[in-house]
Amino acid sequence: MFSAKSLFQEILDDDESFRLFCSIAAGGESQGGWENGRISALVPRSERAMAPKIARHGADEDKHARIFDALLKKRGLTPVPVPPETDYTMLLERAGIGLAHEKLERDEPLTVRDVIVYLAHSRVTEQRASEQMEMLRRYFGDHPEVGRAVRMISGDEDNHLAYAHEELLRFAAAGHGRLIQRTLRECALAEIRVYRDVSLAVTALMGRVLGWSRARSAALAAGVHAVYAYERLAGWHRMVSLRMPERRNALGGPATPAPEYA
Numbered sequence: 493m494f495s496a497k498s499l500f501q502e503i504l505d506d507d508e509s510f511r512l513f514c515s516i517a518a519g520g521e522s523q524g525g526w527e528n529g530r531i532s533a534l535v536p537r538s539e540r541a542m543a544p545k546i547a548r549h550g551a552d553e554d555k556h557a558r559i560f561d562a563l564l565k566k567r568g569l570t571p572v573p574v575p576p577e578t579d580y581t582m583l584l585e586r587a588g589i590g591l592a593h594e595k596l597e598r599d600e601p602l603t604v605r606d607v608i609v610y611l612a613h614s615r616v617t618e619q620r621a622s623e624q625m626e627m628l629r630r631y632f633g634d635h636p637e638v639g640r641a642v643r644m645i646s647g648d649e650d651n652h653l654a655y656a657h658e659e660l661l662r663f664a665a666a667g668h669g670r671l672i673q674r675t676l677r678e679c680a681l682a683e684i685r686v687y688r689d690v691s692l693a694v695t696a697l698m699g700r701v702l703g704w705s706r707a708r709s710a711a712l713a714a715g716v717h718a719v720y721a722y723e724r725l726a727g728w729h730r731m732v733s734l735r736m737p738e739r740r741n742a743l744g745g746p747a748t749p750a751p752e753y754a
């Protein structure tokens with residue numbers, strides 16, 4: 493009846509659904525950019541060495557937001573406001589995952605514990621981002637309109653994930669293992685719920701825009717629930733393991749520029 497590929501093809505082919513998809517994606521990316529920018533500014537003195545990498549992480553996310561905006565512009569479209577029920581980043585924050593915006597808005601330095609919470613949040617959410625982009629790259633990596641953007645973002649998300657693994661392992665070696673494991677678990681269990689809720693909300697919106705039949709919408713919603721059931725049972729474990737990445741210091745050095753999307 494449908495595959496992930498045909499689903500995304502359909503979303504890509506229709507201006508209204510493409511507009512919604514890019515707007516939601518750009519919104520999440522720019523929030524991520526802001527969060528990382530603030531965290532890099534507030535890093536405690538003992539972790540100063542991380543600041544440029546966190547800033548680079550933020551610069552990458554801001555670049556992704558600009559890429560999604562540019563994809564819209566290329567088609568002569570403007571962004572639409574992000575419906576709150578599809579706002580993954582905000583919903584995670586509301587669930588108490590990661591660092592509260594209230595804390596990031598203050599000008600007080602973070603603690604080492606805050607930095608660990610931030611990294612655990614990144615470990616989990618970048619896994620999601622990396623898997624999603626990997627799927628898009630598999631299907632649309634050669635697509636004339638979105639292929640380049642998809643490949644670039646996908647490579648960056650892989651780097652973010654590698655960096656989160658590496659930094660968390662460093663903190664684990666320094667004696668923070670229990671805090672890390674506890675935080676990762678809490679974060680992963682909340683993330684899979686938020687991901688389910690956002691997926692249901694996006695599916696419902698896309699169904700309306702693209703005029704899906706009730707049967708099709710119901711089948712897609714059932715698919716989302718099935719993914720959640722699997723993730724709750726076993727899948728979440730993949731989000732809490734730590735392994736030294738092949739690519740070390742993935743965020744050392746400046747961001748790869750994307751002048752064509754500036």
Ligand SMILES: [Fe+2]
Nearest residue numbers: 521552553556
């Ligand atoms: Fe991103």
Ligand SMILES: [Fe+2]
Nearest residue numbers: 618621649652
């Ligand atoms: Fe990322």
